[in-house]
Amino acid sequence: MALDPLTAILDIGGKIIDKVFPDPVQRDAARLAMLQAQQRGELEEVNVRLSAIMAEAKSTDPWTSRARPSFLYVVYILILTAIPMGILSAFSAETAAAIAAGFKAWLASIPPDIVELFQWVMLGYIGGRSFEKVKGAAK
Template identity: 50%
Template sequence: MTPRDPWAARARPTFLYVMYLLLLWSIPMSIVAAFRPDVAAAMARGMGAYLSAIPEPLYALFGTGYLGYTAARAWGKVRGVEK
């Protein structure tokens, strides 16, 4: 058995924390939208432009890596190699 890799052990929780942060960001954005709809619309356009600028192959690489990790981990648990 190899020693636990601290980077790999934190990868999945870190991803989930980022997703939680993005969801929680909707609360202050809704307050901004209530009082300054023009500012909220500009912020949404800016975020959309940022996400659109990320190349499609990078999204595919991330998805493949994440799904591959999940499948490998499930396979290891089925075989009894991982806990």
């Protein structure tokens, strides 16, 4: 039986609630709050976003299906540059500080809407992969 994203979200949310709230009364209150949110339709918005992202991830178009993983590699490279920057700061703290200041100014020039879009893309990517793993489709 295939799970829809909303069922997967509720299932994962229930498991998180079980771990976070050891007290049965608090656990039941948290589950009730989650079910009330579902009834108000708040979780439906997340379901719509996840379904769109999952459809995009299943695309046979190589540009579409590789976009998020490729962007992750760029982020990994940026994180890994901390190693040579640390070594550079040991030899020339001024140069390392100047590079860091320039990079900070460059990052500050990115519009907040783009940063928010990236956050949603990453949330969808992580959610989609988690859903695939719960469904048993991920390798």
